[in-house]
Amino acid sequence: MLGIGKTGWIEKERPVCGPLDAIVRPIAVSPCTSDIHTVWEGALGERSNMILGHESVGIVDEVGSLVKDFKKGDRVVTPAITPDWGSLEAQGGYAMHSGGMLSGWKFSNFKDGVFAEYCHVNEADANMAHLPPEIKPETALMLCDMMPTGLHGTELADIQFGDSVCVIGIGPVGLMSVAGAVLRGASRVFAVGSRPVCVDAAKKYGATDIINYKHGDIVAQIAELTGGKGVDRVIIAGGGAETVGQAVKMVKPGGRIGNVNYFGESGDAGIPIPDWGNGMAHKLIAGGLMPGGRLRTEKLISLITAGRIDPSLLVTHVFRGFDKIPEALELMRQKPADLIKPAVLME
Ligand code: NDP
Ligand code: ZN
Numbered sequence: 001m002l003g004i005g006k007t008g009w010i011e012k013e014r015p016v017c018g019p020l021d022a023i024v025r026p027i028a029v030s031p032c033t034s035d036i037h038t039v040w041e042g043a044l045g046e047r048s049n050m051i052l053g054h055e056s057v058g059i060v061d062e063v064g065s066l067v068k069d070f071k072k073g074d075r076v077v078t079p080a081i082t083p084d085w086g087s088l089e090a091q092g093g094y095a096m097h098s099g100g101m102l103s104g105w106k107f108s109n110f111k112d113g114v115f116a117e118y119c120h121v122n123e124a125d126a127n128m129a130h131l132p133p134e135i136k137p138e139t140a141l142m143l144c145d146m147m148p149t150g151l152h153g154t155e156l157a158d159i160q161f162g163d164s165v166c167v168i169g170i171g172p173v174g175l176m177s178v179a180g181a182v183l184r185g186a187s188r189v190f191a192v193g194s195r196p197v198c199v200d201a202a203k204k205y206g207a208t209d210i211i212n213y214k215h216g217d218i219v220a221q222i223a224e225l226t227g228g229k230g231v232d233r234v235i236i237a238g239g240g241a242e243t244v245g246q247a248v249k250m251v252k253p254g255g256r257i258g259n260v261n262y263f264g265e266s267g268d269a270g271i272p273i274p275d276w277g278n279g280m281a282h283k284l285i286a287g288g289l290m291p292g293g294r295l296r297t298e299k300l301i302s303l304i305t306a307g308r309i310d311p312s313l314l315v316t317h318v319f320r321g322f323d324k325i326p327e328a329l330e331l332m333r334q335k336p337a338d339l340i341k342p343a344v345l346m347e
Contacts, residue, residue, distance in 0.1 A: 001050045001108075004042035007326065010049055012112065015120035019066040022124035024058040024076060026114050028137035030343045031055075031329040032080070032145055033171065034262050035108065040333065041264035044109060052329070053115035054080035054107035055144035057137045060128075067124045075131040077301070078114070080145040081105050081292030082127040096289040104292060115325050129297035135304060138318055138343035142172070142311035146341065147300050149260050149290040150176020153235040154184050156258025156286040161185035164231040166222055166250060167207070169238015170198045172314045172341040173260060175205055177235045179309050182206035190231065192218055193238070197338050201313050213239065222250045236261045236287075244269035244285070248276050251283050259287035317342040 002008050017023045035052050037043040060074040070076065083095035083104035096104040106122065107113040121127055131140050150173045159165060165186045167177045170193035181189050182205065191207035193199060194214050202210065211221045222231060234247040236259040247257045248271055263269070276283055303309045316339055319328050328342040 001039050001047050001052050003048045004046060005040055007039060007052070007329065010051070012051065012116070014118050015112070017062045017064050017120070018122070019064040020123050020125070021064045022060055022067060022070060022121045022128060023062040023118050024056070024078060024121055024128075025061045025118055026056040026058040026116070026346055028057045028141055028343055028345050029053050029055060029114050029325065030141045030144070030341060031325070031332040033173075033332060035329060036333050037262050037264035038108065043262065043264040050108065051112035051114075051116050052108045053113035054105070055141050056114035056119065057131060057140045057144075058119070061118060063124060069125050070128060070130075075133075076128040077131050077140050077143045077297055078121050078128050079143070079148060079292040079297050080107060081290055082107065082122055083292055085123055085126045085293075095293065096291050102289055105289060117322070126294055127292060129294050129301060132301065132305060135301065136312070137345065138315050139304070139312040141343050142314050142341070143297055143300050143304075145290065146172040146314060147176050147303075147309065147311055148292070148296060149173045150237065151180040151300070152288060152290045153177040153237055153258045153260040154180035156260070156288050157233040157235050157256045158258070159184040159186055159233050162187045163233050164188040164190070164226065165233045165235065166190040166192065166211075166231045167235045167237060168192045168218070168243050168247065169236065169261065170202045170207075171238055174235070174237030175201050175314060175340070176309070176311065177237050177260070178202050178207050179205040181233075181235070183308060186233075190222060190225065195335075195337050197316060197340055201340060204313060219246050219249045231255065233258070235259075241265060241267065241269045245272050245275075248272060248283055248285070253277060253281045253283065255283055257283065257285045259285065260290065314341045315343050316340045319344045320347075322346050
C-alpha cells in the first residue's frame with residue numbers, strides 16, 4: 001500500500017528478529033476483504049509504504065534466542081492477529097486489543113504485512129502454529145483469518161442448540177459462520193448473499209434457507225419465512241452499516257447479534273430505537289476482531305484434521321508466483337461471480 005487508493009511494489013530491508021520473535025518466509029498468502037477496506041476505503045486512515053497482507057503460511061527462516069517450540073525450516077500458520085500476550089488487555093481476556101483498540105492486529109495495520117519475501121512474527125511461541133503435512137498450504141491459509149473470524153461470529157452471537165440463525169453475508173467469513181453455527185447446534189440457518197458460488201457453498205456448509213438481499217428487504221424476507229417471529233441469533237459478516245439496524249429488527253427479544261464485519265465507512269450504525277424495545281428488548285449487539293493465538297489456531301487445525309470443517313471449499317482461485325499478488329488482490333476488490341477466496345502460492 002503506497003497510500004490510500006494506491007498499491008505497487010516496494011523494496012524493504014529484511015525484518016529484524018527479536019529474542020521472542022521469528023522471521024518467516026511465506027509460501028502461500030491470501031488477500032482479504034480487509035485489505036480492500038484498508039487501501040481503497042482508507043478505513044484505517046492513511047498508511048503509506050506499508051506492506052499489505054495478513055494471511056500467510058510459511059517456512060520459519062530464523063527464530064530469536066528465547067523461542068522454544070519452533071526452529072528454522074518448520075512449516076507454520078500465522079494468524080492475522082498476533083497480540084502481545086503479556087499485555088493487560090490479554091490478561092483481561094481481550095488479547096486482540098493488546099496495546100489499544102484493534103492493536104493486536106499488527107500485520108498490514110501497525111507493521112508490514114505478509115505480501116513479502118520475509119515477514120516478522122512477534123512472540124513466535126504464542127502466535128504461530130505448526131502446520132500438519134496433510135493440510136495443503138492453500139487450505140491452511142483459511143486458518144489465518146476466514147475460519148477464526150467466521151467462527152468468532154458464532155461465539156459473539158452465542159449460538160445455542162436449536163437456535164435459528166441468520167448469517168448476513170456469505171463471503172468466506174460468513175460461510176465459516178454458517179459452518180460454525182451448524183457445529184454449535186443451530187436449527188435453521190438463513191444465509192444472506194447473492195453470488196451463486198457462495199450460495200452453493202452455504203448450502204454445503206449447512207444453510208437451510210437462502211435469502212438474496214437483492215430481491216427485497218431482508219428483514220421482510222426473514223419475517224415471512226419465520227411467521228413474523230424473527231430469529232434467535234444474527235451474525236453480520238457482510239453488507240454496509242445498515243445491516244446493524246436490520247439485525248436488530250430481525251432478532252427476537254433476548255436475541256444476540258454477533259458482528260465480525262469490518263465497516264469501511266465512518267458515521268453511525270443506526271440502531272432503530274422502537275425495534276430495540278426502546279432500549280429494553282434484551283437484544284445484545286457484540287462486535288469483535290477475531291482472536292489470534294497459537295492455542296486457538298491449533299484447535300482450528302484439529303477441526304480440519306478431525307473432519308468437522310473443510311475450508312478448502314472456500315479457495316476458488318489459486319495463483320502461482322509472488323508476482324501474481326496484485327492480480328489476486330484486484331480479484332478480491334472486484335469480487336467476480338465465481339470468486340469466494342483466492343490464494344497465491346509463492347513458488
Ligand atoms: P465478501 O465481500 O467476500 O462477502 C460479503 C458478503 O456480504 C457477500 O455474501 C455479499 O453478497 C454480502 N453482501 C453485500 N452487500 C450486502 C447487503 N447490502 N446486505 C446483505 N449482504 C450483503 O467479504 P468477506 O467474507 O471476505 O469478509 C466479510 C467482512 O469481514 C469484511 O468486512 C471483512 O473486512 C471482515 N473481516 C473482519 C475480520 C474480523 O476480525 N472481525 C477479519 C476478516 C475479515 P454477494 O453474494 O452479493 O457478494
Ligand atoms: Zn483477513
